[in-house]
Amino acid sequence: MKRVLFLGATSSIARALALCFARDGAALYLAARDADEAARVAADLNIRGAGLVRSGSFEATGYARHTELISHAARELGGLDGVALCFGTLGEHFNAARDAAYARDLVTENFTAAASILTEVANYLGIQRSGFIIVLGSVAGERGRAGNYVYGSAKGGLALFTQGLRAHMARSGVHIMTVKLGLVDTPMTYGRGRSLLAVSPTTAARGIYSAWRRRAEVVYVPWFWRPVMAVVRAIPERIFKYARF
Numbered sequence: 550m551k552r553v554l555f556l557g558a559t560s561s562i563a564r565a566l567a568l569c570f571a572r573d574g575a576a577l578y579l580a581a582r583d584a585d586e587a588a589r590v591a592a593d594l595n596i597r598g599a600g601l602v603r604s605g606s607f608e609a610t611g612y613a614r615h616t617e618l619i620s621h622a623a624r625e626l627g628g629l630d631g632v633a634l635c636f637g638t639l640g641e642h643f644n645a646a647r648d649a650a651y652a653r654d655l656v657t658e659n660f661t662a663a664a665s666i667l668t669e670v671a672n673y674l675g676i677q678r679s680g681f682i683i684v685l686g687s688v689a690g691e692r693g694r695a696g697n698y699v700y701g702s703a704k705g706g707l708a709l710f711t712q713g714l715r716a717h718m719a720r721s722g723v724h725i726m727t728v729k730l731g732l733v734d735t736p737m738t739y740g741r742g743r744s745l746l747a748v749s750p751t752t753a754a755r756g757i758y759s760a761w762r763r764r765a766e767v768v769y770v771p772w773f774w775r776p777v778m779a780v781v782r783a784i785p786e787r788i789f790k791y792a793r794f
């Protein structure tokens with residue numbers, strides 16, 4: 550039975566991913582900014598097969614409480630096998646491109662806070678020399694675009710951080726997986742126009758779970774984003790800089 554801590558557990562993708570783990574009888578600790586909603590998700594997962602579900606509050610930028618949260622989750626679950634980092638904020642790019650404080654907050658929530666708690670998690674799992682870390686990243690982090698470069702740069706930084714952490718932990722017995730998500734139909738993307746490439750949180754979660762089971766290190770979810778991003782990366786900068794998306 551896997552014992553897994555979810556960070557940002559009220560995210561739609563996190564809920565669907567937690568359900569995949571629950572169906573296999575995992576024990577889960579659901580940590581989220583909205584502790585009441587996390588408790589409701591926990592109750593739901595309990596009746597859907599999870600071995601044990603606990604929940605609690607988590608603010609990604611509340612750095613002083615991160616070490617205690619990891620220890621608390623491990624105590625509640627009787628140990629910790631893995632962590633799924635699921636929090637993130639898309640924000641409004643119009644504001645981020647004009648307001649320095651807004652841009653700073655977006656980068657902090659998507660990168661700085663993630664780098665901070667990943668360091669704590671890696672320390673914890675590194676000492677026990679086993680476990681796994683799943684990091685929800687984005688294809689937005691692959692190339693700076695006019696339409697979302699603040700969020701994209703934070704996700705790009707997170708991908709590099711995770712890649713470096715994987716190298717740092719290569720001999721530690723800890724499996725680290727970077728997920729490069731394409732468009733997923735969640736509250737984060739609600740109202741931003743429909744796309745034929747968007748998938749449901751359930752489809753995304755199944756892709757993530759199956760990649761985790763085969764111990765993938767970097768996975769595009771859904772798979773077709775790998776060739777799509779290969780094309781996007783290949784467009785010369787002098788042309789790409791005029792793209793308005």
Ligand SMILES: NC(=O)c1ccc[n+]([C@@H]2O[C@H](COP(=O)([O-])OP(=O)(O)OC[C@H]3O[C@@H](n4cnc5c(N)ncnc54)[C@H](OP(=O)(O)O)[C@@H]3O)[C@@H](O)[C@H]2O)c1
Nearest residue numbers: 557559560561562582608609636637687730732733735737
């Ligand atoms: N949806 C997409 O198309 C897409 C594409 C690529 C990558 N992703 C990534 O996938 C992950 C999950 O996103 P989602 O689509 O499931 O979106 P979502 O349903 O909006 O979930 C985002 C989650 O992040 C939490 N969060 C944001 N800031 C936080 C903070 N400072 N402290 C603690 N929790 C915080 C939110 O908590 P509250 O509910 O309290 O706000 C929410 O639970 C994110 O990392 C996102 O960047 C999503």
